[in-house]
Amino acid sequence: MSCAGMILRLSQASLGKLKEEKGNESICLFATVDGKKLVLATLYTTKLPQQHLGMVFDRDFELSHDWENGSVYFYGYRINNPLREEYPFCFYVSFFQ
Amino acid sequence: MSCAGMILRLSQASLGKLKEEKGNESICLFATVDGKKLVLATLYTTKLPQQHLGMVFDRDFELSHDWENGSVYFYGYRINNPLREEYPFCFYVSFFQ
Amino acid sequence: MSCAGMILRLSQASLGKLKEEKGNESICLFATVDGKKLVLATLYTTKLPQQHLGMVFDRDFELSHDWENGSVYFYGYRINNPLREEYPFCFYVSFFQ
Amino acid sequence: MSCAGMILRLSQASLGKLKEEKGNESICLFATVDGKKLVLATLYTTKLPQQHLGMVFDRDFELSHDWENGSVYFYGYRINNPLREEYPFCFYVSFFQ
């Protein structure tokens, strides 16, 4: 996804319709930003088929997922960044073992 | 739904009242935009009867669902698009097998 | 609820405290607008005691529910409608069998 | 909580860390406004340990809860009320049996 000098709000992710029930599959959703692959959310085919999201990005990123049996729909929108220099967005904290 | 030159925020979908319990039915909600049918959310009659949504549309779209036993209520509102040319809204990512 | 020329955001509904446990009761919440009774949400006494809502109203409406064993608390707030003529709010889609 | 002539948004409540597991305890959260005790939300130690809230207050209120085995953390923030006279906030509807 290209931010094109704007801010992009990622507001929802929804699993596509199941063709056949295969038990409760777990699907990880990722955003790759500046070469780092971040986990956005984990969805479940039968327990948690969508998630309201609150991410904001000010630079290009790539969305991906690890579901082999269906599609994932991401929803969001771009807004102008009124004071671009002042807004360092998208931080994350990660503690590895 | 007509956006009429404005932005439309889709903020909630709620299943109607059940007339009779038929187990945990699964209902898919769709939006058709530019000829593409997107999955908005999956609801369940007994486990997830409504969902807060975060979609934003800047063009006309059609809402539908696949529930044969009841109604679905969608809630949203239109706002003026202050800088129309600058706002390409509604993107989605879909990975087919 | 009177909108009084303003916009009213309905942001949350919460079940009151249970006096006695009666299993998992299901409670429907309604808004009647322009003579139409819309389902806002379905709550459950033991599984889903409150729901974050995203409804916006620009005209008077009446809130109600079908719980016989307790109270429901609705939360919201009014904001000025800066450009009133331009904002047709509150749409819904309903498919009856 | 004092609003101090401003608007206060109550945006989240989270249960503190459990010292010992005591089954699925139910905790009621309250706000007392103008002498009325409103139910904000019901949390559960093992099923629903936090809740995103959408309440807005324009007058002082008192937060409380009925959990005897731990702490509850409330999060929110104050914003200036740009047009104070125009904003009657915080309504609720309650139907007693």
Next chain:
Amino acid sequence: MSCAGMILRLSQASLGKLKEEKGNESICLFATVDGKKLVLATLYTTKLPQQHLGMVFDRDFELSHDWENGSVYFYGYRINNPLREEYPFCFYVSFFQ
């Protein structure tokens, strides 16, 4: 996290991908502000892998968690504080036994 004279909105926390299933682990997320360690949320590896958050901070804070088997991703963004003196943010209420 440094607020750098701005307001920081913490909008989501998501558990990283599980390397191996170890049952339903419970993970507490904390923010330490002014020497006080606040509970932001409790996540569960199999039941609640992410949470939409609504916290706002106007001073530096430190994020941490107690998960020994994985990473936690926090998402948020900074915005300018237009009227800094007027905004005392981040309150909490805690009742110890």
